[in-house]
Amino acid sequence: MESFGYTVLIPVILFFSFIFIGLAGGKMNKYLSGIIGTVSLLTVTVLSYYTAYSYFFVYGKAGGVYQKIIPFQTEWLRFSEKLYIEMGVLLDPISVMMLVVISTVSLMVHIYSIGYMKEDMGYERFFSFLSLFTFSMTGLVIATNIFQTYVFWELVGVSSYLLIGHYYDRPSAVAASKKAFIVTRFADLGFLIGILILSNITGTFDFKILTDPDGSAITQGSSVAFMGLSVMTWALILVFMGCAGKSAMFPLHIWLPDAMEGPTPVSALIHAATMVVAGVYLVARLFPLYALSAPVALHLVGYVGAFTSLFAAAIACTQTDIKRILAFSTISQIGFMMLGLGVSGYGGENGLGFMASMFHLFNHAMFKALLFLCAGSIIHAVHNNDMNFTGGLRKFMPVTHITFLIACLAIAGIPPFSGFFSKDEILVAAFEHDKFLSVVMFAVAGLTAFYMFRLYFTVFWNKDTQYQKTPHESPKVMAYPLMFLAAASALTGFIPFGNYVTADGSAVETPFHWNVAVPAVAVSFAGILLAMKLYKKESDMPAKISSSLGELYKIVYKKFYIDEIYIFVTKNIIFKYISVPVAWFDRKVVDNTMNGIAALTNFVSVKIKSFQSGQLQQYAYVMVSGMIVLILIALYFMKTF
C-alpha cells in the first residue's frame, strides 16, 4: 500500500511559494516571481497527476471500491475530546479529481499570466496571491474534516477578494471585491451555523465519520426540530447556504458577475474553474448525509440549481460584456452541477447524477477556463470588454478563434466534445428522477448553445470593426495554455468517469440514452443555428427582437433587478435603518445617559456649592436655625419617651 505521504507537499509547496513571493517579491526581478510561482505550481501539478495515477490505477481500490485514504493528519486546534480540528489530507475520488482540476487549470493560468500580466505593476503581488489561492483551494479539497474545509473556505474567499481587487485603484474593482467577500461571508455564516449544528448532533467534524453511510452520523438528528424539518435537514440546508454563496447560486449569485473586475486569468481560475465549484464539491463531499439523511435538503439543492441555471442562462442572452456573459454562463453551468447532485441517489444506478455532476465539474473547469483565457486574449488584443465593439476577429486571432470555438462546442454539448457527455448524463439522471426538472434543463441547454454562439459569432464574425490598433494574436506563452485546454475540452469527455468518481466509490454504469441525447443535441443545434442566423452577419434583427420583447427584455437585461434589491437591502435597510440609528442611539441615548449622569452630578454639586457661600451670616443663620430645629426635635422626643 502506497503511503501517499507526499501529498502533503502539495499545499505546503504552495504555501511557501506564497510566503516567499509575498515577502521577497518586491526585492527581486519581477519576472522571477512569476517563474517561481509557475515552477512551484508545475511541481504541484506533477505531484497531483502522480497522486491521481497511483490512486485511481494502482493503490486506491480495495475490494472494487475506492477507499478514503488519510495519508497525513495533524491536530491543529482542539476544542474538546471529541471536537477538534485536524489539518490533513484526505484522498478519495473527488478530492483527487479536484486536485487534478485545480493544478491543471492553475498551471495553465500561471503560464498564461506570465504573458498576460507582463505590463502590470502588481506582478509579484499577483503571483503570490495566485499561490495563496491555489494553496487554499488544494487545502479545501483535501480537507479531512468539515472544519478544515471551513478554514480553507475562508482563505479562498479572501484570496478571491484580494485578486478581484487586484486593480485596487479602480473604485469598481474595489467595490466588486468587497461585494464578493461580503456576500460569500454572509453565506459562510450559514455554513458556520450549519457546522455548529452538525457537530452538535453528530459530535464530530470528521468527514470519514460524517459521511460513513453505515455510520451513526446518518441517523442522528432526524427528529423533527423546526418548521417540520429535522435538525439534520436544517444543518444541511445551512451548509448548502454556504455552498450557494461560494458557487453563486440564486439568490447569492450577485457577486460573481461583478467579480469579473479582476484580471481575466483570475476569473478563469477562481471564478470559473475552481473556487466557484467549491460549493458543488462540498455538497458532493457531504453527499451521503444529503442523500441518506436529509432528502429534503437534497431536493432543495436540485431545485435551486435548476432555477439558477435557467435564470442565469436567460440573463446571459442579454448581456454584452464578454466576461459577464461568461460569468452568467458559469452560474448556469454550476446550476447544472447542483441539479445533477440534486437528482442523484446514493450508490448504484441511482448514483448517476452524482457522477455526472462531478464529470461536468471536471469538463466545465477545462472549457470554462479556456473560454475565459480566450476572452482574456481578446480583451488583451482589443482593449475592450464589450462585445459590441468587436467583430471579425477570426482573421486576426486564429488560435484564439479555434480554441474558443472548441470551448463553445463543448459547453453547448455538441458531440464529441466533453460537455456533451457530462451534460447528457446529467440530463439522463434528471429525466429519470424528475421530468419537470429535465424539461427545464433542456431549455437551459438550448439557451446555453444560443448565448455562447451569440458571443462567438459577434466576436469572431459579424461586422468588420475598425480597430485603432490592429489586433494581434497573443504571444506563445499565452497561446500554449489555450491549446492545451482546448485539447482537454475536446478529449476529456471520453474518460470513463463512472468507473472512477462515484458517490460510494464503486463503479457506476453510464448507459447511453438515445432518447435523451438526441433531443439534447437537437436543442443545442437549434440554439446554434438561431445564433448564427442572428449574429453571423451584421443585422438589426437582434435589436428588433429585443425591442419587441419590451419590458421582459429589459427586466432580463437588468438581471431581474436582483442587484438593485441587494443595494436596497444593504444601503437602505442595513446602513440607513440599522447602522445609522445604532450609531445615533449610541451617541445620543447611551452616551448621553452617561453624560447625563455626569451632568446631574455636576448640577447637584453646583447647587450644593452655593451653600458654601463664604457668607458668615448665612452660616450662622443655618447654625442657629439648625440648632433650634435640633432642640425642638430633642424636646419632642424627650416628651414622648
Added chain:
Amino acid sequence: MIEGIGLEYFLILSTIVFFTGIYGFLTRKNLITILMSTELILNAVNINFVAFNKYLYPEKLEGQFFALFVIAIAATEVAVAIAIIISLYRRLKTIDVEKANEMKY
C-alpha cells in the same frame, strides 16, 4: 438676691438679650457691629452665670469666676477681632462682611 425677683426674671432678660445679640449677628453687615452683637451675647451669658450662681448655688463662686473669665476672654477676643478687622480693612477697604467672602468654594 433681690426680693420679689425670681431667677426666671434674670433668665428671661438674658434670653432676650442673647437672642437680640444673635439677631444683630445675623443681620448687621458691618464687622464691628457684628462684634458688638457678640459682646451682647457674651453679656447675656454673664448675666446668666451670675444669676444662677446667686439663686441656685449661693454658697459657691463658680458663676462669678466664669463670668470673670468670660470677660477676660471677651477682651482678648475683641483685641484679636479688631486686629483682624483692621487688617481686613487695609486689604479690602471695607469691613462689610458680605464682601469678605474670599473663602467661597
Added chain:
Amino acid sequence: MNILTLFLIVPVLTVIAILISRTKEQIRVSAAVGMGIQLIQSIYLIFAYLAERSRGNIDVMLFTKTWKWFESMNIQFSIGVDGISVSLIALTGIVIFTGVLTSWHVDYLTKEFFISLIVLSTGVFGFFISLDLFTMFLFFELAVIPMYLLIGIWGSGPKEYAAMKLTLMLMGASALLLVGILGLYVNSVQTGNPEFTFNIVDLSRIDLPIEVQRVFFPMVFVGFGVLGALFPFHTWSPDGHSSAPTAVSMLHAGVLMKMGGYGCLRVAMYLMPDAANEMGWIFIILTTISVVYGAFGAIVQKDLKYINAYSSVSHCGLVLFAILMSDKISSNGAVLQMISHGLMTALFFALIGMIYERTHTRDIRFMGGLMKVLPFLAVCYMIAGFASLGLPGLSGFIAEMNIFVGAFQHSETFYRVATVIVCSSIVITAVYILRVVAALLLGPIKNEEFNFLKDAVWFEKASTVILIIAIAGMGLAPLWLSELISESLNPIIQKLSLLNIY
C-alpha cells in the same frame, strides 16, 4: 527570588533609569530596554510555566508567594500564575514593548510620558499576577490613574473631556468592584475558612451562600464589565480611544480592556458560580447586544479610531459572552479572544497612529489609495483587518471558533439562539473592515499631498512586525496556546459545572 516579583521590580528600575536620564534618547532607550526585558521575561515565564507543569506540578497556581501585608485584616500580597495569566502577561509584554516603540517620537514631556506609560503597564502586570483581591484592586487602580494623565496631557482632540469621561466611568466601575470585593471579604468566613480573606485561592474553596452571591455577582461583573466595554457601559471606549495617544490606545484596548474579561472570569465566575449560573442570562443578553450593536455601530463611523473602538466593543463583548457561557471551550475561546483582540487592536491602533501622523486626519472620507504611497503600513493594516474579521491563519479565527463551537454546546435554546445572533457578527465585522480598508487604502489617491508621504521607519516597522508575528503565530499554530489555557480553565469550569445542571 520569585520570577513574578521581577515583573514589578523591572519597571521600578526602568522608571529610576528614566528619571536619571538626561537626553530624550536615553529616556527612550531605557524605556525600550526595560520593557524589552519585560517582554523577554514574560515569554520566559511561559516556558518556565510549561516546564513546571511538565514536571508534574498540578497546583492551581504556580510560582506562588505570599507576604503578609496588613496582618490584622489578613490582606496579603499574594502572587501566582496559571495558564491564563501567563498568556495574558505575555500579551502585555508584547503590547507594552511595541507601545514603547511606537511612541519613540513623543517629544512633549518625554520623561513624564514614559514614566506614566510604565507605571500603567506595571499596574497591568501586577493585576495579572495578583492572587489577592485587594492587591488586584490596587493594581487595577494603578493602571487606571496614569491613563488619565496620558490622555489628558498627550492626547488629541477633546482630550480633557475624554480623559475625564474614561477615568470617571472606570472609577465608577471600581467603586462597584470595591463593594463587590469587600462583600466577598466579609462573607468569607464560612465553614472551612475561619479567617476573613481576600485570597482568590482560599475564596474559591468556600461555598458562598447564594443570597450573598446574588448581591455581589452583578457588582463584580459589572465592575469588571465596564472595563470590558459591556453594553451599555461602553461609551468611554470610543471617546477615550479616539483622544488617547497611540501607545495608550494600544495599551488600553490591547491590555486594559482584557483586565475586565480576566476579572470577570477569575473573580465573578470563579468565586460566585451559583449566581453566574442563575443570573448569567441577563448578562448574556447584554453581551449579545454588545457584540451586534458594536459591529453595527462601527459600520457608519468615519473616524478610524472610532471604528476600532466600536469594533473593540463588539470583540470584547464576545469575550464576556463566551465567559458567561460557563463552558470550557468557549471560556478557552474567551481567553484566546482576549489575546487575539489585544494583539490586533494594538496593531490597529499603532497603524492608525502612524497613518495619522502622516496624513493628519483620521477621517476616512478624506483618505484613499494609501496602498500606493504607504505599502508597508497598508499591508499591515490589511493583515490587522483580516485578523479582525476572523480570517483563518490569523489569531481572530481561532478565538471566534472556540467561542462559537463552545457556546453552541449548550443544550438550551436560549443559549443557542444567542450564539447564532453572535455568529452573525462575523458578517457585520467583514462589512465594516472591508469598508474601511476600501476607503482608506484602496481606490485612487484623493489628496494630492499624500503622494509625498513616507513609508514606515525602523521603529514603526519593528513594532508592527512583532505584533504581526504574534498574530500569525497564534493563528497558524494555535494548539499549544489553546492547551496552555484550557488546562488552567479546569478548576473554574469544574466549579461552574458542579452546580450547573443542564
Added chain:
Amino acid sequence: MEKAMFYILSGMILVFSLLTVTSRRILRAAVYLLFVLLGSAGLFFMLNFNFLAAVQLTVYAGGIIVLIIFSIMLTSHVNEKLEAAGAKKSVFSFLAVAAGAAVTLYAILNYSFPSVSDRVNDSSMKTIGTMLLSYKDDGYVLPFEVISILLLAAMVGAIIIAKREHKL
C-alpha cells in the same frame, strides 16, 4: 425699691440692646452697647457681686468699648449711616431668633428650679483673690493660668495680624 431698680435696669438693658443691633449709626450703636454693659454691671451690683461689677465696668465698659470705638474711628466715618439689612434677611433672622427665644423661654418657664439654699458665700475681693490663685479644692489657678496664656497669645496675635505687611 430693689424690685423697681431691677425693672429699670433690665428695661434699660433690653432697650439698649435692641438699639445696639438696630441703630444705623455705628458710633451710636457702640454707645448703646456701653449702656447695656453698664446696666448689667448695675445688676451685678444689685446681686452683691461687687468685684465682678467693677471688672465689668473697667474691662468691658472701659476697655472693650474704647477699643471698639477706636476701631470704628479707624475704619469708618463717624457720620456714615450703615446700610440696613435686607428685608428678607431681617425677617428670616427675626423668625429664627423669635423661634429660638420662644423655645428657650418655654423651657425656662416650664422648669421648676430647685429651692434656694440659705448659705451665702461672701464674694469679697480677698476671697476671690485667694481662690483665684489657690490650687486646692475650689481653687481656680488652672483656668487663671490658661487665661493668662490666652491673653498673651491674643496680644501677640493681635500685633502680628494688625501689623502692616511688608510689600514683597
